[in-house]
Amino acid sequence: MKNSREAFRNLAVLITSSCKEGSKRWKTEALHKCDVIVYTKIFLKFPYCFWPCGPGKEFFIYAHERRGYYTFWQHMENAYPGSNLLVVTLTNGESKRVEAQSDRETLREAMSVLRDMFGPNIPNATEILVPRWWNNRFQRGSYSNYPIISDNQLAKNIKFSRINLWQVVREVQHSRNGVVVKTEDGSVYEANYLIVSASIGVLQSNLISFKPSLPRWKTEALHKCDVIVYTKIFLKFPYCFWPCGPGKEFFIYAHERRGYYTFWQHMENAYPGSNLLVVTLTNGESKRVEAQSDRETLREAMSVLRDMFGPNIPNATEILVPRWWNNRFQRGSYSNYPIISDNQLAKNIKAPVGRIFFTGEHTSEKFSGYVHGGYLAGISTSKSLLEEMEEKERRNENSSFLLEPLLAFTESLSLTTQTDSKVSNLHKCDIPNQFYLSQKLGIPEAIL
Numbered sequence: 001m002k003n004s005r006e007a008f009r010n011l012a013v014l015i016t017s018s019c020k021e022g023s024k025r026w027k028t029e030a031l032h033k034c035d036v037i038v039y040t041k042i043f044l045k046f047p048y049c050f051w052p053c054g055p056g057k058e059f060f061i062y063a064h065e066r067r068g069y070y071t072f073w074q075h076m077e078n079a080y081p082g083s084n085l086l087v088v089t090l091t092n093g094e095s096k097r098v099e100a101q102s103d104r105e106t107l108r109e110a111m112s113v114l115r116d117m118f119g120p121n122i123p124n125a126t127e128i129l130v131p132r133w134w135n136n137r138f139q140r141g142s143y144s145n146y147p148i149i150s151d152n153q154l155a156k157n158i159k160f161s162r163i164n165l166w167q168v169v170r171e172v173q174h175s176r177n178g179v180v181v182k183t184e185d186g187s188v189y190e191a192n193y194l195i196v197s198a199s200i201g202v203l204q205s206n207l208i209s210f211k212p213s214l215p216r217w218k219t220e221a222l223h224k225c226d227v228i229v230y231t232k233i234f235l236k237f238p239y240c241f242w243p244c245g246p247g248k249e250f251f252i253y254a255h256e257r258r259g260y261y262t263f264w265q266h267m268e269n270a271y272p273g274s275n276l277l278v279v280t281l282t283n284g285e286s287k288r289v290e291a292q293s294d295r296e297t298l299r300e301a302m303s304v305l306r307d308m309f310g311p312n313i314p315n316a317t318e319i320l321v322p323r324w325w326n327n328r329f330q331r332g333s334y335s336n337y338p339i340i341s342d343n344q345l346a347k348n349i350k351a352p353v354g355r356i357f358f359t360g361e362h363t364s365e366k367f368s369g370y371v372h373g374g375y376l377a378g379i380s381t382s383k384s385l386l387e388e389m390e391e392k393e394r395r396n397e398n399s400s401f402l403l404e405p406l407l408a409f410t411e412s413l414s415l416t417t418q419t420d421s422k423v424s425n426l427h428k429c430d431i432p433n434q435f436y437l438s439q440k441l442g443i444p445e446a447i448l
C-alpha cells in the first residue's frame with residue numbers, strides 16, 4: 001500500500017469504534033501510546049447490611065499486600081436505601097485477573113476479604129455482578145488514559161482517527177468488493193461500505209465523481225427533485241428605526257419584481273439591543289444577489305428600507321450575505337420534492353447503489369427539507385446499512401450451501417474459471433445474493 005494511503009476497512013464500524021487498526025503509522029502509534037484503563041465495579045447483594053452505615057459513612061478501604069486487591073468498597077445505602085448492596089472497585093491488572101476467572105471464584109475472594117474486615121459471621125452475598133469491560137470486544141477497557149507526559153500532538157492524532165475534518169471528497173470508486181474514497185488532498189480511504197450524506201445539490205453537481213457512474217434511475221431521481229435556495233441576509237444598524245414591541249416582528253415590502261427584498265424581520269425579540277434586520281430572499285433572487293457584490297446588495301436593501309421608512313434612516317454598518325447556491329458544499333439550501341411525485345422518486349433518491357448508502361434531509365420521506373429530516377434519515381440509513389451487513393454476514397455463513405448452483409448460474413460472468421483462492425468470500429456470496437436474494441439491488445448493481 002502506498003504511503004499516501006489510509007486504509008480504513010469498514011468505515012461504518014469505524015465510526016463507532018475505538019479503532020486500533022488499519023490506519024497510518026502515526027495514527028496507530030498515537031492510538032497505542034494512550035493507555036486504556038480497566039475500571040471494574042463489582043456489585044454484591046446481601047440479605048441485610050452488616051457494614052457501618054449512617055452520616056459520613058459510605059466508603060471503606062481494605063489493605064492487602066497485593067496492590068489493589070479488593071481495596072475500595074462503597075455501600076449503596078445512601079443512594080439506594082434498603083438495597084443492601086456493596087460495590088468493590090478493581091482496576092487494571094486486578095480487573096483483568098478477575099475477568100478471567102469465574103464469578104464464583106470472585107465471590108469467594110470478595111467474601112473472604114469481607115470476613116477479614118467484619119468477622120466470620122456476616123452473611124454470604126446472594127448475588128454478584130462482575131462486569132467484563134476488558135473482555136467486551138466493543139469496549140476493550142473502560143476509558144482512555146493519556147500518558148502523564150504527552151504533548152498535544154498525541155491528542156490531535158487520536159482525535160482525528162474517527163472524524164477527519166477539512167477533507168473534501170472528490171471521487172468515489174465502488175465495486176462489489178468495497179468502496180474507495182479519494183479526497184482533494186490526495187488521501188485515499190478504503191471501506192467496505194460508504195454513507196454519502198452530502199446535500200442533494202452537491203449530488204446534482206460534479207463535486208463528487210462516482211466511478212462507475214451512478215445508475216440512470218439514481219441520477220434521474222436526484223435531478224427530478226428541486227433544490228431551494230433560501231437566503232437570509234443580515235443587516236446591522238446603529239439603532240432601531242423599525243416598529244418594535246408586542247406583535248411586531250415582521251414586515252413585508254411589495255415590489256413589482258416578485259420576491260425583491262419582500263420578507264423582513266427584526267431580531268429585537270430574540271436578541272434585544274442587537275439592532276439587526278434580516279431579509280429573506282429565495283431562488284432566482286438569491287442567485288442574483290449571490291452573483292453581485294455585497295456592496296451592491298447593501299445599496300439595494302437600503303434603498304428598499306428608505307422606500308418604507310423614509311430617507312433619514314441610518315445606513316447599515318455591516319451586512320452578511322450567505323451564498324448557499326455558490327457554496328460548492330451546499331449548492332442550495334434544501335430539497336424540494338415536486339408537488340406531484342410518487343413514492344418511487346423518494347425511494348430512488350434514498351436507495352443504496354451497491355455498497356454506497358445515501359442519507360441527509362433529501363432522503364427523508366416525511367421530513368425532507370428540515371433539520372429533523374436529516375437527523376431521522378441518518379438513523380434510518382444506518383439501520384439499513386447494519387441490516388445489509390448482517391444479511392451479508394448471514395449469507396457468508398450459508399455461502400458453501402449456495403455456492404455451487406449459483407456459480408453455475410453465473411457462468412457467463414466467468415467466475416467459475418477462477419480458482420477458489422482468487423475468489424474472495426465476498427465474491428462468492430455477492431454474486432448469488434444479487435441474483436437470488438436481494439429485493440433492493442437489481443441486476444445492474446450486481447454486476448457493477
Ligand SMILES: Cc1cc2nc3c(=O)[nH]c(=O)nc-3n(C[C@H](O)[C@H](O)[C@H](O)COP(=O)(O)OP(=O)(O)OC[C@H]3O[C@@H](n4cnc5c(N)ncnc54)[C@H](O)[C@@H]3O)c2cc1C
Nearest residue numbers: 167168169198199202230329333334360361369370371374
Ligand atoms: C438559510 C436556511 C434556513 C433554513 N431554515 C430551516 C429551518 O428553519 N428549519 C429546518 O428544519 N431546516 C431549515 N433549513 C434546512 C436545514 O438546514 C437542512 O435541512 C439541514 O441542514 C440538512 O442537513 P443534512 O445533514 O442533510 O445536510 P447538510 O447540512 O448539507 O450537511 C452535509 C455536509 O456535507 C458536507 N459536504 C458536502 N459535500 C462534501 C464533500 N464532497 N466532501 C466533504 N464534505 C462534504 C457539507 O459541507 C455539509 O457539512 C434551512 C437551511 C438554510 C440554508
